[in-house]
Amino acid sequence: MRASRLVSLLLLLQTKGRMTASALASELEVSVRTIYRDVESLHAAGVPLYGDAGPTGGYQLLDGYRTRLTGLTEQEAESLFLAGLPGAAADLGLGDAVAAAQLKLMAALPSPMRDRASRMATRFHLDAPSWYYDSERSPLLEVVADAVWRERTIEVGYRRWRAPEDVTRTLRPLGLVLKAGRWYLVAQGSSARISTYRVAQIQSVEVLEPFDRPAGFDLAAHWAASLEEFQARQHTGTAVVRLSARGWEVFDSHVLPVVAKAAAESVVEDGGGFRVTIPIESVAHATGMLLRLGGEVEVLEPAELREQVTAAVRRLAELYLG
Structure with missing residues (x-):
């Protein structure tokens, strides 16, 4: 563990330049006293590391010194494809490995490329969970x-x-x-x-x-085929609806991608609006989905779905209008 920390300390200085003992302690999650001991050990090993006192001081490697201790471990190499998903890596127990792999890669890069990589990390972020849903806890x-x-x-x-x-x-x-x-x-x-x-x-x-x-x-191929099969099993019927111009504009944001795609493929202009044919799971599910669009949609077929939507609207009217 200590040997790994010494390498990480060395790579941090190589990557970031001058750093205070406090900053190093924060990065490595150890005490400042531990950093002092680690620096003494690196000195004893012949690493050209020096420190300056004062508020602008800190530890720094001699200009031009670069360590070659940048080889990735097997676990770090396995974790590289998760480098953009720190949450996922942590879920799999690879959070530390991802951090170490990124640090080694940064240390191995020449200065201009290192600056570009750092800039990339500050400008792009991947957030995997959907809106309104938290990541699911999976203890096992x-x-x-x-x-x-x-x-x-x-x-x-x-x-x-x-x-x-x-x-x-x-x-x-x-x-x-x-x-x-x-x-x-x-x-x-x-x-x-x-x-x-x-x-x-x-x-x-x-x-x-x-x-x-x-x-x-x-x-990957199995997952893609499974999703396609799942969607085909889900949608066992079709419905024909008329959308207003506004309804057509916001339709994609209220339905699943497979429904939006079917609408785009079947759309025809109809009296200032748009008529589309869409797949539905069931009459009950389609009723809830279409009610989200309020008065921007009219169900034309099937008759059962039109009746269900009419009944739901009537209940709402009775509830709010008396």
């Missing part, structure tokens, strides 16, 4: 992620939405996906079928024997 995520990486079968206690709610499953974990702040496990069950499990719903995990990963399995 690290255990599951370790099993995914080491190709170990797991037995999980899983809480699902339909009865019986609590079930036990033996799974071969193939990958993890972060979608809108929620983690999902893609795994093979007792049959060859590959299914998706919400990690937050996993109540217990027992790691078992190794398994052989299916040859040629592509996590």
Whole structure:
């Protein structure tokens, strides 16, 4: 641990230039006294490090000195693809590895490129969760992620939405996906079928024997196909609606992308408005979705949906107008 900290201290000075003992202590999450001891150790090892006293002082490496201790560890290299997702890296227990990998990369860059990289980090930020939703807490995520990486079968206690709610499953974990702040496990069950499990719903995990990963399995391709299949299963009917000019302008922000796409592909002008044909999950779901648009939308087909929307509007009128 101390050796790793000494390297981090050295890389910080190489990357950021002059730093006070207090600033170094804050970065490395240790006491100022520990920084003093670490600096003495680096001096003893022959590192050309010197310090200046006073309010503008601090520690600094001799001009031109660069350490070659920038090789990435296996875990740091594995974590690089998560460098733009610090929250996700922390969820997987790789937060420290990501920080160390970024520090080593910054130290290895020549000064002009280092400045550009620093500027990039201050101007772009990725926030994965959707609006109005917090990231989901998944206490067993690290255990599951370790099993995914080491190709170990797991037995999980899983809480699902339909009865019986609590079930036990033996799974071969193939990958993890972060979608809108929620983690999902893609795994093979007792049959060859590959299914998706919400990690937050996993109540217990027992790691078992190794398994052989299916040859040629592509996590990204599987996830894309699963989403397409899920949307196809969801939307079992269609509806025809007329939108006002304003309704058409804001339609995309009130519906799922698959519905917005279908509307864009079917839109025709109709009496100053726009007529579109859209997929729907059910009459009840479509009623709620279309009511968000208020008077900017009129249901034309099917008759059952038009009746449901009419009944809902009538109830609202009775409630507010008496």
